[in-house]
Amino acid sequence: MQFFALASVLFTSAVVAYPSGNHSDPGPGPVNPPPPPPPVYPPGAICTPATYQCRSNPDGTWGWDVCDVDSRWKDGGNCAPSDTCIFNALNGSPYCVPTPGYTPGPGTCTPGNTRCTSVGSDWVTERCDSSSQWQQDTQCTADETCTYAVYTGDAYCVPKPDARVCRPGTYxxxxxxxxxxxxxxxxxxxxSWVWGGNCESTQTCSFNQLNGSPYCI
Structure with missing residues (x-):
């Protein structure tokens, strides 16, 4: 009798431990979601942060852009309507110089003032005399152009800058x-920038800040 009682207990334990019936296999634990797709940037150039470029505005004037920390060109400022933006490829900075052929309009001669004037392909500085007439003051050399002092506005000759808008061999x-x-x-x-190649229609372009090369993702 004790044998049958013990057998009954063991059978009941087995049923509890291994219940019968159709039960689906729960399988492995939660599956991690796939990584998000690479970001799709809005139209616009991707650039190296803290670099600059000259910008030609729709109205014919010039300005410059600065590349922000998100590798986007942002408006950095504008030149005067009489100036052109020049890019110095040696130190990577843009600056404004008088547009060749521009002279101030009539009635702007105030005794003591100076201005830049182009004579053919050369530049001179002119000074307004006591009778309110422009007189040549300084002849710039063939390797110089004319610009204006930031604070005083005086015209003076400076070495011609590098007129390139980008550094050759960069992307x-x-x-x-x-x-x-x-x-x-x-x-x-x-x-000057020229088109180098296309990404696939489903791709965008990203810029490698370490080696300065673009690639498609």
Missing amino acids: QCAYSSAQGGWGWEVCTVEG
């Missing part, structure tokens, strides 16, 4: 509707 990401979307540009030996 930047760019978006072009004409080219069909994202791609990259390369700076030529003349210092």
Whole structure:
């Protein structure tokens, strides 16, 4: 009798430990979601933070852009309507110089004032005399151009800057509707951006800050 009682207890324990019936296998634990897709940047050039470029405005004036920490070109400022933006490829900075052929309008001669004036392909500084007439003051050399002092406004001769808008051999990401979307540009030996290639239609362009190269993602 004790044997049958013990057998009954063991059978009941087995049923509890291994219940019968159809039960689905719960399988492994929760599956991690897939990584998010790479960011899709809005149209616009991708650039190296803290770099600059000259910008031609729709109204014919010039200005410059600065690349922010998000690798986006931001408006850095504008030149005077009479000036052109020049890019110094040696130190990577843009600055404004008088546009060749520009002279102030009539009635702006105040005794003591100076101005830049182009004579052919050369530059001179002129000074307004006591009779309110412009007189040549300084002849700039063939290797010089004329610019104005920031605080006093005086005209003076300076060495001609590097007129390139980018550093030859460098790259930047760019978006072009004409080219069909994202791609990259390369700076030529003349210092101008030209289209370098296209990413796939499903890709965007990202910029490697370590080696200065763009790539498609």
